[in-house]
Amino acid sequence: MNSVCSPSAPKGRPREFDIDEALGQALLVFWRNGYEAASMTELTSAMGITKPSLYAAFGNKEQLFHKALDLYEREKLAYMTSALEAPTARGVAERLLRGSLEMQMSTCDPKGCLGVISAATCGAEAEPIKAEVVKRRASSEAALVKRFAEAQAAGEFPEGMTPEALTRFLFAILQGLALQGGSGATCAELSQLVETSMAVWPTQ
Amino acid sequence: MNSVCSPSAPKGRPREFDIDEALGQALLVFWRNGYEAASMTELTSAMGITKPSLYAAFGNKEQLFHKALDLYEREKLAYMTSALEAPTARGVAERLLRGSLEMQMSTCDPKGCLGVISAATCGAEAEPIKAEVVKRRASSEAALVKRFAEAQAAGEFPEGMTPEALTRFLFAILQGLALQGGSGATCAELSQLVETSMAVWPTQ
DNA sequence: ATGCCTATATACCGACCGGTATGAATAGCG
DNA sequence: CGCTATTCATACCGGTCGGTATATAGGCAT
Numbered sequence: 001m002n003s004v005c006s007p008s009a010p011k012g013r014p015r016e017f018d019i020d021e022a023l024g025q026a027l028l029v030f031w032r033n034g035y036e037a038a039s040m041t042e043l044t045s046a047m048g049i050t051k052p053s054l055y056a057a058f059g060n061k062e063q064l065f066h067k068a069l070d071l072y073e074r075e076k077l078a079y080m081t082s083a084l085e086a087p088t089a090r091g092v093a094e095r096l097l098r099g100s101l102e103m104q105m106s107t108c109d110p111k112g113c114l115g116v117i118s119a120a121t122c123g124a125e126a127e128p129i130k131a132e133v134v135k136r137r138a139s140s141e142a143a144l145v146k147r148f149a150e151a152q153a154a155g156e157f158p159e160g161m162t163p164e165a166l167t168r169f170l171f172a173i174l175q176g177l178a179l180q181g182g183s184g185a186t187c188a189e190l191s192q193l194v195e196t197s198m199a200v201w202p203t204q
Numbered sequence: 205m206n207s208v209c210s211p212s213a214p215k216g217r218p219r220e221f222d223i224d225e226a227l228g229q230a231l232l233v234f235w236r237n238g239y240e241a242a243s244m245t246e247l248t249s250a251m252g253i254t255k256p257s258l259y260a261a262f263g264n265k266e267q268l269f270h271k272a273l274d275l276y277e278r279e280k281l282a283y284m285t286s287a288l289e290a291p292t293a294r295g296v297a298e299r300l301l302r303g304s305l306e307m308q309m310s311t312c313d314p315k316g317c318l319g320v321i322s323a324a325t326c327g328a329e330a331e332p333i334k335a336e337v338v339k340r341r342a343s344s345e346a347a348l349v350k351r352f353a354e355a356q357a358a359g360e361f362p363e364g365m366t367p368e369a370l371t372r373f374l375f376a377i378l379q380g381l382a383l384q385g386g387s388g389a390t391c392a393e394l395s396q397l398v399e400t401s402m403a404v405w406p407t408q
Numbered sequence: 409a410t411g412c413c414t415a416t417a418t419a420c421c422g423a424c425c426g427g428t429a430t431g432a433a434t435a436g437c438g
Numbered sequence: 439c440g441c442t443a444t445t446c447a448t449a450c451c452g453g454t455c456g457g458t459a460t461a462t463a464g465g466c467a468t
Contacts, residue, residue, distance in 0.1 A: 010413090011466060012412080012413035012415065012464080013413075013414045013463070013464045014464080015414085015415060015416090016416075034326045036240065037328070039454080041455090050416070050418090052459095053415070055457070055458080056414085056415070057415095060457075061457090119386070120320060120324035121241070121321075121324070123238065124241070161400075165397075169404070171380065172377050172379075172380025172401075173377060176379040179323065179376075180375075180376060182324065182326070183323050193372045196365075196369040199364070199406075200373070200404045200406055214436080214444070214445095215444070216434080216435060216436080216444020217435050217443080217444050218445080219446090220445075243425070243426085244425075245425090253446090254446070254447060256427095256428075256429095256445080256448095257446065257447090260444085260446095265426065
Protein backbone atom coordinates (compact mmCIF):
# COMPACT_ATOMS: atom_id res chain seq x y z
CA MET A 1 0.00 0.00 0.00
CA ASN A 2 2.81 2.40 -0.75
CA SER A 3 5.95 3.02 -2.75
CA VAL A 4 5.84 3.58 -6.49
CA CYS A 5 3.31 0.82 -6.90
CA SER A 6 4.92 0.03 -10.22
CA PRO A 7 3.11 -2.53 -12.38
CA SER A 8 6.07 -4.83 -11.95
CA ALA A 9 6.29 -5.39 -8.22
CA PRO A 10 6.68 -9.17 -8.10
CA LYS A 11 7.35 -10.05 -4.52
CA GLY A 12 8.51 -13.59 -5.02
CA ARG A 13 10.81 -15.42 -7.35
CA PRO A 14 10.42 -14.10 -10.89
CA ARG A 15 9.13 -16.47 -13.55
CA GLU A 16 11.80 -17.70 -15.90
CA PHE A 17 9.81 -17.80 -19.12
CA ASP A 18 8.01 -15.30 -21.31
CA ILE A 19 4.33 -15.89 -20.74
CA ASP A 20 3.29 -14.56 -24.15
CA GLU A 21 5.83 -16.61 -26.01
CA ALA A 22 4.75 -19.71 -24.11
CA LEU A 23 1.14 -18.99 -25.03
CA GLY A 24 2.16 -18.66 -28.65
CA GLN A 25 3.74 -22.10 -28.54
CA ALA A 26 0.63 -23.51 -26.87
CA LEU A 27 -1.46 -22.04 -29.67
CA LEU A 28 0.63 -23.85 -32.25
CA VAL A 29 0.14 -27.16 -30.45
CA PHE A 30 -3.63 -26.68 -30.19
CA TRP A 31 -3.70 -25.61 -33.81
CA ARG A 32 -1.89 -28.68 -35.02
CA ASN A 33 -3.64 -31.21 -32.79
CA GLY A 34 -6.96 -29.80 -31.68
CA TYR A 35 -7.97 -29.39 -28.07
CA GLU A 36 -8.36 -32.96 -26.95
CA ALA A 37 -5.44 -34.43 -28.84
CA ALA A 38 -3.09 -31.78 -27.46
CA SER A 39 -1.69 -33.45 -24.36
CA MET A 40 -0.26 -31.61 -21.41
CA THR A 41 3.04 -33.34 -22.07
CA GLU A 42 3.22 -31.99 -25.61
CA LEU A 43 2.04 -28.56 -24.50
CA THR A 44 4.60 -28.20 -21.71
CA SER A 45 7.33 -29.56 -23.95
CA ALA A 46 6.58 -27.05 -26.70
CA MET A 47 6.20 -24.21 -24.20
CA GLY A 48 9.49 -25.08 -22.52
CA ILE A 49 8.00 -25.15 -19.04
CA THR A 50 6.88 -27.76 -16.52
CA LYS A 51 3.35 -28.71 -15.68
CA PRO A 52 3.10 -26.85 -12.35
CA SER A 53 4.38 -23.69 -14.06
CA LEU A 54 1.70 -24.05 -16.70
CA TYR A 55 -1.05 -24.50 -14.16
CA ALA A 56 0.21 -21.59 -12.08
CA ALA A 57 0.37 -19.28 -15.07
CA PHE A 58 -2.70 -20.32 -17.07
CA GLY A 59 -5.06 -22.16 -14.72
CA ASN A 60 -5.77 -25.41 -16.49
CA LYS A 61 -5.92 -26.87 -19.97
CA GLU A 62 -9.27 -25.34 -20.84
CA GLN A 63 -8.31 -21.84 -19.69
CA LEU A 64 -5.06 -22.16 -21.59
CA PHE A 65 -7.03 -23.00 -24.70
CA HIS A 66 -9.26 -19.97 -24.22
CA LYS A 67 -6.25 -17.69 -23.97
CA ALA A 68 -4.70 -19.34 -27.00
CA LEU A 69 -7.98 -18.81 -28.85
CA ASP A 70 -7.90 -15.14 -27.90
CA LEU A 71 -4.41 -14.86 -29.30
CA TYR A 72 -5.47 -16.70 -32.45
CA GLU A 73 -8.33 -14.34 -33.11
CA ARG A 74 -6.20 -11.32 -32.33
CA GLU A 75 -3.25 -12.24 -34.54
CA LYS A 76 -4.46 -14.67 -37.14
CA LEU A 77 -8.01 -13.55 -37.74
CA ALA A 78 -7.23 -9.85 -37.97
CA TYR A 79 -7.91 -9.92 -41.70
CA MET A 80 -11.53 -10.72 -40.88
CA THR A 81 -12.26 -7.36 -39.29
CA SER A 82 -10.17 -5.45 -41.78
CA ALA A 83 -11.99 -7.18 -44.63
CA LEU A 84 -15.22 -5.54 -43.50
CA GLU A 85 -13.78 -2.19 -44.51
CA ALA A 86 -13.74 -3.07 -48.19
CA PRO A 87 -15.90 -0.67 -50.21
CA THR A 88 -18.29 -3.28 -51.60
CA ALA A 89 -19.76 -6.58 -50.45
CA ARG A 90 -17.91 -8.28 -53.24
CA GLY A 91 -14.70 -6.69 -52.02
CA VAL A 92 -15.41 -7.92 -48.50
CA ALA A 93 -15.91 -11.45 -49.77
CA GLU A 94 -12.75 -11.28 -51.85
CA ARG A 95 -10.68 -10.03 -48.94
CA LEU A 96 -12.04 -12.77 -46.69
CA LEU A 97 -11.37 -15.48 -49.24
CA ARG A 98 -7.90 -14.24 -50.08
CA GLY A 99 -7.05 -13.65 -46.44
CA SER A 100 -8.08 -17.18 -45.57
CA LEU A 101 -6.18 -18.50 -48.56
CA GLU A 102 -3.07 -16.64 -47.50
CA MET A 103 -3.32 -18.20 -44.06
CA GLN A 104 -3.58 -21.68 -45.49
CA MET A 105 -0.55 -21.02 -47.64
CA SER A 106 1.60 -19.81 -44.79
CA THR A 107 4.55 -22.13 -44.46
CA CYS A 108 5.27 -21.39 -40.81
CA ASP A 109 1.78 -21.80 -39.40
CA PRO A 110 -0.10 -25.09 -39.14
CA LYS A 111 -2.64 -25.90 -41.82
CA GLY A 112 -6.36 -25.70 -41.31
CA CYS A 113 -8.25 -23.36 -39.04
CA LEU A 114 -8.21 -23.67 -35.28
CA GLY A 115 -11.89 -22.77 -35.16
CA VAL A 116 -12.90 -25.35 -37.72
CA ILE A 117 -10.81 -28.03 -36.07
CA SER A 118 -12.24 -27.25 -32.65
CA ALA A 119 -15.82 -27.06 -33.89
CA ALA A 120 -15.59 -30.41 -35.65
CA THR A 121 -14.11 -32.16 -32.64
CA CYS A 122 -16.86 -33.88 -30.72
CA GLY A 123 -15.51 -35.46 -27.58
CA ALA A 124 -17.77 -35.10 -24.55
CA GLU A 125 -14.88 -33.53 -22.66
CA ALA A 126 -14.55 -30.84 -25.31
CA GLU A 127 -18.20 -29.87 -25.41
CA PRO A 128 -17.71 -26.47 -23.71
CA ILE A 129 -14.76 -25.84 -26.03
CA LYS A 130 -16.92 -26.46 -29.06
CA ALA A 131 -19.68 -24.27 -27.66
CA GLU A 132 -17.26 -21.40 -27.10
CA VAL A 133 -15.86 -21.66 -30.63
CA VAL A 134 -19.34 -21.77 -32.12
CA LYS A 135 -20.30 -18.73 -30.06
CA ARG A 136 -17.34 -16.73 -31.29
CA ARG A 137 -18.06 -17.74 -34.86
CA ALA A 138 -21.61 -16.49 -34.42
CA SER A 139 -20.34 -13.05 -33.48
CA SER A 140 -18.12 -12.99 -36.56
CA GLU A 141 -21.09 -13.96 -38.67
CA ALA A 142 -23.18 -11.22 -37.09
CA ALA A 143 -20.55 -8.66 -38.01
CA LEU A 144 -20.55 -9.85 -41.60
CA VAL A 145 -24.35 -9.84 -41.77
CA LYS A 146 -24.31 -6.25 -40.58
CA ARG A 147 -21.79 -5.27 -43.23
CA PHE A 148 -23.75 -7.05 -45.96
CA ALA A 149 -26.94 -5.32 -44.82
CA GLU A 150 -25.25 -2.00 -45.54
CA ALA A 151 -24.29 -3.30 -48.95
CA GLN A 152 -27.84 -4.40 -49.60
CA ALA A 153 -29.12 -0.97 -48.60
CA ALA A 154 -26.63 0.47 -51.08
CA GLY A 155 -28.28 -1.60 -53.79
CA GLU A 156 -25.39 -3.99 -54.27
CA PHE A 157 -27.43 -7.18 -54.04
CA PRO A 158 -29.61 -8.78 -56.68
CA GLU A 159 -33.15 -9.25 -55.44
CA GLY A 160 -33.78 -12.33 -53.36
CA MET A 161 -30.30 -12.27 -51.83
CA THR A 162 -30.37 -11.54 -48.13
CA PRO A 163 -27.35 -10.58 -46.04
CA GLU A 164 -27.91 -13.65 -43.86
CA ALA A 165 -27.95 -15.99 -46.83
CA LEU A 166 -24.79 -14.60 -48.38
CA THR A 167 -23.01 -14.62 -45.03
CA ARG A 168 -23.88 -18.25 -44.44
CA PHE A 169 -22.83 -19.09 -47.96
CA LEU A 170 -19.50 -17.32 -47.66
CA PHE A 171 -18.77 -18.89 -44.30
CA ALA A 172 -19.49 -22.32 -45.71
CA ILE A 173 -16.91 -21.74 -48.42
CA LEU A 174 -14.39 -20.45 -45.90
CA GLN A 175 -14.97 -23.52 -43.76
CA GLY A 176 -14.55 -25.77 -46.75
CA LEU A 177 -11.38 -23.91 -47.62
CA ALA A 178 -9.96 -24.44 -44.15
CA LEU A 179 -11.01 -28.06 -44.11
CA GLN A 180 -9.45 -28.82 -47.47
CA GLY A 181 -6.36 -26.91 -46.44
CA GLY A 182 -6.09 -29.05 -43.34
CA SER A 183 -6.51 -32.18 -45.43
CA GLY A 184 -3.47 -31.64 -47.56
CA ALA A 185 -4.86 -29.67 -50.47
CA THR A 186 -2.22 -27.86 -52.49
CA CYS A 187 -1.93 -24.11 -52.82
CA ALA A 188 -3.06 -24.33 -56.44
CA GLU A 189 -6.18 -26.24 -55.50
CA LEU A 190 -7.14 -23.83 -52.74
CA SER A 191 -6.41 -20.88 -54.98
CA GLN A 192 -8.66 -22.41 -57.59
CA LEU A 193 -11.42 -22.68 -55.00
CA VAL A 194 -11.09 -18.99 -54.21
CA GLU A 195 -11.19 -18.02 -57.87
CA THR A 196 -14.24 -20.15 -58.51
CA SER A 197 -16.01 -18.66 -55.51
CA MET A 198 -15.31 -15.16 -56.78
CA ALA A 199 -16.47 -16.12 -60.24
CA VAL A 200 -19.86 -17.27 -59.01
CA TRP A 201 -20.27 -14.48 -56.48
CA PRO A 202 -23.48 -12.62 -57.39
CA THR A 203 -23.03 -9.37 -59.28
CA GLN A 204 -25.76 -6.80 -58.89
CA MET B 205 -13.98 -81.14 -46.83
CA ASN B 206 -17.34 -82.85 -46.98
CA SER B 207 -21.05 -82.65 -46.12
CA VAL B 208 -23.16 -79.79 -47.37
CA CYS B 209 -20.37 -77.37 -46.57
CA SER B 210 -23.08 -74.87 -45.70
CA PRO B 211 -21.84 -71.32 -45.08
CA SER B 212 -23.07 -71.61 -41.49
CA ALA B 213 -21.11 -74.48 -40.00
CA PRO B 214 -19.79 -72.84 -36.85
CA LYS B 215 -18.22 -75.50 -34.75
CA GLY B 216 -17.93 -73.56 -31.53
CA ARG B 217 -20.26 -71.56 -29.38
CA PRO B 218 -22.39 -69.31 -31.56
CA ARG B 219 -22.06 -65.57 -31.09
CA GLU B 220 -24.91 -64.02 -29.20
CA PHE B 221 -25.15 -60.70 -31.01
CA ASP B 222 -25.92 -59.55 -34.53
CA ILE B 223 -22.64 -58.43 -36.01
CA ASP B 224 -24.24 -55.99 -38.45
CA GLU B 225 -26.42 -54.41 -35.82
CA ALA B 226 -23.41 -54.02 -33.53
CA LEU B 227 -21.48 -52.38 -36.36
CA GLY B 228 -24.36 -49.99 -36.88
CA GLN B 229 -24.23 -48.96 -33.25
CA ALA B 230 -20.47 -48.53 -33.48
CA LEU B 231 -20.98 -46.28 -36.50
CA LEU B 232 -23.30 -44.07 -34.47
CA VAL B 233 -20.73 -43.72 -31.72
CA PHE B 234 -17.93 -42.84 -34.16
CA TRP B 235 -20.28 -40.46 -35.90
CA ARG B 236 -21.18 -38.63 -32.72
CA ASN B 237 -17.71 -38.55 -31.18
CA GLY B 238 -15.12 -38.94 -33.90
CA TYR B 239 -12.52 -41.69 -33.95
CA GLU B 240 -10.30 -40.71 -31.07
CA ALA B 241 -12.99 -39.51 -28.70
CA ALA B 242 -14.96 -42.73 -29.16
CA SER B 243 -13.65 -44.89 -26.33
CA MET B 244 -13.79 -48.65 -26.29
CA THR B 245 -15.98 -48.43 -23.21
CA GLU B 246 -18.56 -46.31 -25.00
CA LEU B 247 -18.34 -48.46 -28.12
CA THR B 248 -18.84 -51.77 -26.33
CA SER B 249 -21.62 -50.28 -24.23
CA ALA B 250 -23.51 -49.04 -27.29
CA MET B 251 -22.90 -52.28 -29.16
CA GLY B 252 -24.09 -54.33 -26.23
CA ILE B 253 -21.02 -56.56 -26.20
CA THR B 254 -17.85 -56.91 -24.18
CA LYS B 255 -14.39 -55.88 -25.21
CA PRO B 256 -13.05 -59.36 -26.04
CA SER B 257 -16.11 -59.99 -28.22
CA LEU B 258 -15.43 -56.77 -30.08
CA TYR B 259 -11.79 -57.62 -30.67
CA ALA B 260 -12.68 -61.16 -31.77
CA ALA B 261 -15.30 -59.93 -34.22
CA PHE B 262 -13.74 -56.75 -35.60
CA GLY B 263 -9.99 -56.92 -34.93
CA ASN B 264 -9.23 -53.68 -33.17
CA LYS B 265 -10.50 -50.13 -32.91
CA GLU B 266 -9.05 -48.98 -36.20
CA GLN B 267 -10.41 -51.94 -38.17
CA LEU B 268 -13.78 -51.42 -36.53
CA PHE B 269 -13.71 -47.83 -37.70
CA HIS B 270 -12.89 -48.89 -41.23
CA LYS B 271 -15.84 -51.25 -41.29
CA ALA B 272 -18.08 -48.58 -39.82
CA LEU B 273 -16.83 -46.21 -42.52
CA ASP B 274 -17.70 -48.78 -45.18
CA LEU B 275 -21.19 -49.04 -43.75
CA TYR B 276 -21.46 -45.26 -43.63
CA GLU B 277 -20.56 -44.87 -47.28
CA ARG B 278 -22.82 -47.70 -48.29
CA GLU B 279 -25.92 -46.55 -46.42
CA LYS B 280 -25.56 -42.85 -45.78
CA LEU B 281 -23.64 -41.66 -48.80
CA ALA B 282 -25.67 -43.56 -51.36
CA TYR B 283 -27.20 -40.32 -52.58
CA MET B 284 -23.74 -39.31 -53.76
CA THR B 285 -23.51 -41.95 -56.45
CA SER B 286 -27.17 -41.66 -57.42
CA ALA B 287 -26.76 -37.89 -57.73
CA LEU B 288 -24.30 -38.42 -60.56
CA GLU B 289 -27.13 -39.79 -62.68
CA ALA B 290 -28.89 -36.44 -62.82
CA PRO B 291 -29.27 -35.23 -66.43
CA THR B 292 -27.32 -32.01 -66.01
CA ALA B 293 -24.39 -30.78 -63.93
CA ARG B 294 -26.72 -28.39 -62.22
CA GLY B 295 -29.02 -31.28 -61.39
CA VAL B 296 -26.08 -33.23 -59.96
CA ALA B 297 -25.14 -30.32 -57.74
CA GLU B 298 -28.72 -29.88 -56.61
CA ARG B 299 -29.10 -33.54 -55.76
CA LEU B 300 -25.86 -33.51 -53.81
CA LEU B 301 -26.80 -30.40 -51.88
CA ARG B 302 -30.33 -31.57 -51.13
CA GLY B 303 -29.14 -35.05 -50.25
CA SER B 304 -26.61 -33.66 -47.83
CA LEU B 305 -29.24 -31.30 -46.42
CA GLU B 306 -31.65 -34.16 -45.89
CA MET B 307 -28.97 -36.06 -43.99
CA GLN B 308 -28.33 -33.11 -41.71
CA MET B 309 -32.03 -32.80 -41.05
CA SER B 310 -32.48 -36.45 -40.13
CA THR B 311 -33.65 -36.61 -36.55
CA CYS B 312 -32.43 -40.13 -35.85
CA ASP B 313 -28.90 -39.79 -37.14
CA PRO B 314 -26.14 -37.73 -35.53
CA LYS B 315 -25.43 -34.31 -36.94
CA GLY B 316 -22.45 -33.48 -39.07
CA CYS B 317 -20.61 -35.74 -41.44
CA LEU B 318 -18.44 -38.62 -40.30
CA GLY B 319 -15.94 -37.84 -43.02
CA VAL B 320 -15.69 -34.18 -42.14
CA ILE B 321 -15.35 -34.95 -38.45
CA SER B 322 -12.67 -37.54 -39.08
CA ALA B 323 -10.74 -35.37 -41.52
CA ALA B 324 -10.67 -32.42 -39.15
CA THR B 325 -9.48 -34.48 -36.22
CA CYS B 326 -5.75 -34.19 -35.94
CA GLY B 327 -4.42 -36.41 -33.19
CA ALA B 328 -1.18 -38.19 -34.04
CA GLU B 329 -2.84 -41.50 -33.23
CA ALA B 330 -5.55 -40.81 -35.81
CA GLU B 331 -3.23 -39.92 -38.66
CA PRO B 332 -3.90 -43.11 -40.68
CA ILE B 333 -7.62 -42.62 -40.06
CA LYS B 334 -7.45 -39.13 -41.48
CA ALA B 335 -5.42 -40.34 -44.44
CA GLU B 336 -7.96 -43.03 -45.23
CA VAL B 337 -10.87 -40.59 -45.09
CA VAL B 338 -9.06 -38.10 -47.28
CA LYS B 339 -8.29 -40.86 -49.74
CA ARG B 340 -11.93 -41.93 -49.98
CA ARG B 341 -12.98 -38.33 -50.42
CA ALA B 342 -10.53 -38.02 -53.27
CA SER B 343 -12.19 -40.91 -55.08
CA SER B 344 -15.59 -39.28 -54.63
CA GLU B 345 -14.17 -36.06 -56.01
CA ALA B 346 -12.72 -37.91 -58.95
CA ALA B 347 -16.13 -39.38 -59.78
CA LEU B 348 -17.69 -35.94 -59.67
CA VAL B 349 -14.94 -34.46 -61.83
CA LYS B 350 -15.59 -37.15 -64.39
CA ARG B 351 -19.32 -36.43 -64.39
CA PHE B 352 -18.72 -32.70 -64.72
CA ALA B 353 -16.33 -33.30 -67.58
CA GLU B 354 -19.18 -34.96 -69.46
CA ALA B 355 -21.34 -31.96 -68.71
CA GLN B 356 -18.64 -29.64 -69.96
CA ALA B 357 -18.36 -31.66 -73.17
CA ALA B 358 -22.12 -31.27 -73.52
CA GLY B 359 -21.65 -27.52 -73.43
CA GLU B 360 -23.22 -26.99 -70.04
CA PHE B 361 -20.44 -24.89 -68.57
CA PRO B 362 -19.71 -21.22 -69.15
CA GLU B 363 -16.21 -20.71 -70.45
CA GLY B 364 -13.46 -20.66 -67.88
CA MET B 365 -15.24 -23.12 -65.62
CA THR B 366 -13.36 -26.40 -65.34
CA PRO B 367 -14.80 -29.62 -63.93
CA GLU B 368 -12.08 -29.64 -61.28
CA ALA B 369 -12.86 -26.12 -60.15
CA LEU B 370 -16.59 -26.72 -59.86
CA THR B 371 -16.04 -30.00 -58.06
CA ARG B 372 -13.77 -28.39 -55.52
CA PHE B 373 -16.21 -25.54 -55.11
CA LEU B 374 -19.18 -27.85 -54.57
CA PHE B 375 -17.29 -30.02 -52.12
CA ALA B 376 -16.31 -26.97 -50.12
CA ILE B 377 -19.96 -26.00 -49.79
CA LEU B 378 -20.91 -29.55 -48.83
CA GLN B 379 -18.18 -29.54 -46.20
CA GLY B 380 -19.35 -26.20 -44.88
CA LEU B 381 -22.87 -27.56 -44.79
CA ALA B 382 -21.81 -30.57 -42.75
CA LEU B 383 -19.70 -28.46 -40.45
CA GLN B 384 -22.47 -25.96 -39.77
CA GLY B 385 -24.89 -28.83 -39.32
CA GLY B 386 -22.61 -30.34 -36.75
CA SER B 387 -22.32 -27.01 -34.99
CA GLY B 388 -25.99 -26.66 -34.21
CA ALA B 389 -27.27 -24.79 -37.25
CA THR B 390 -31.03 -25.04 -37.71
CA CYS B 391 -32.77 -26.70 -40.61
CA ALA B 392 -33.87 -23.32 -41.91
CA GLU B 393 -30.31 -22.02 -41.91
CA LEU B 394 -28.93 -25.05 -43.71
CA SER B 395 -31.78 -24.97 -46.19
CA GLN B 396 -30.98 -21.32 -46.83
CA LEU B 397 -27.39 -22.28 -47.55
CA VAL B 398 -28.52 -24.83 -50.12
CA GLU B 399 -30.84 -22.35 -51.81
CA THR B 400 -28.13 -19.72 -51.97
CA SER B 401 -25.68 -22.19 -53.42
CA MET B 402 -28.16 -23.15 -56.12
CA ALA B 403 -28.88 -19.51 -56.81
CA VAL B 404 -25.25 -18.71 -57.50
CA TRP B 405 -24.54 -21.94 -59.36
CA PRO B 406 -23.31 -20.97 -62.83
CA THR B 407 -25.87 -21.21 -65.61
CA GLN B 408 -24.56 -21.84 -69.09
C1' DA C 409 20.93 -12.38 7.67
C1' DT C 410 16.02 -13.40 8.09
C1' DG C 411 11.34 -14.00 6.79
C1' DC C 412 8.15 -13.86 3.10
C1' DC C 413 6.39 -14.89 -1.22
C1' DT C 414 6.48 -16.93 -5.68
C1' DA C 415 8.36 -20.06 -9.29
C1' DT C 416 10.65 -24.24 -10.11
C1' DA C 417 11.45 -29.40 -10.38
C1' DT C 418 10.36 -34.08 -9.08
C1' DA C 419 7.48 -37.30 -8.05
C1' DC C 420 3.07 -38.76 -7.54
C1' DC C 421 -2.35 -39.17 -7.76
C1' DG C 422 -6.70 -41.64 -9.39
C1' DA C 423 -8.93 -42.37 -13.68
C1' DC C 424 -9.09 -43.88 -18.04
C1' DC C 425 -6.92 -45.46 -22.42
C1' DG C 426 -6.54 -49.56 -25.99
C1' DG C 427 -5.73 -54.24 -25.68
C1' DT C 428 -5.40 -59.09 -23.61
C1' DA C 429 -4.80 -63.40 -20.61
C1' DT C 430 -7.72 -66.63 -18.47
C1' DG C 431 -11.29 -69.72 -17.48
C1' DA C 432 -16.17 -70.79 -17.73
C1' DA C 433 -20.10 -71.51 -20.99
C1' DT C 434 -22.05 -73.49 -25.24
C1' DA C 435 -22.32 -75.47 -29.53
C1' DG C 436 -21.06 -79.48 -33.28
C1' DC C 437 -18.83 -83.96 -33.92
C1' DG C 438 -17.04 -88.55 -32.88
C1' DC D 439 -19.95 -89.15 -23.13
C1' DG D 440 -15.62 -86.79 -24.16
C1' DC D 441 -13.17 -83.69 -27.63
C1' DT D 442 -12.56 -79.62 -29.98
C1' DA D 443 -13.63 -75.06 -31.29
C1' DT D 444 -15.51 -70.68 -30.58
C1' DT D 445 -17.63 -67.08 -27.66
C1' DC D 446 -18.48 -65.11 -23.32
C1' DA D 447 -17.43 -62.56 -18.86
C1' DT D 448 -14.13 -60.97 -15.53
C1' DA D 449 -10.22 -59.31 -14.30
C1' DC D 450 -6.05 -57.47 -15.50
C1' DC D 451 -1.92 -55.34 -18.32
C1' DG D 452 1.33 -51.24 -19.14
C1' DG D 453 0.83 -46.64 -20.53
C1' DT D 454 -1.01 -42.09 -20.66
C1' DC D 455 -4.37 -38.76 -19.36
C1' DG D 456 -5.19 -34.08 -16.67
C1' DG D 457 -3.99 -32.36 -12.39
C1' DT D 458 -1.39 -31.78 -7.81
C1' DA D 459 1.38 -32.38 -3.25
C1' DT D 460 5.85 -31.43 -1.70
C1' DA D 461 10.05 -29.61 -1.26
C1' DT D 462 13.69 -26.63 -3.06
C1' DA D 463 15.44 -22.36 -5.33
C1' DG D 464 15.47 -17.46 -5.82
C1' DG D 465 14.27 -12.41 -5.48
C1' DC D 466 12.31 -8.65 -2.35
C1' DA D 467 11.69 -6.04 2.11
C1' DT D 468 13.01 -5.55 6.61
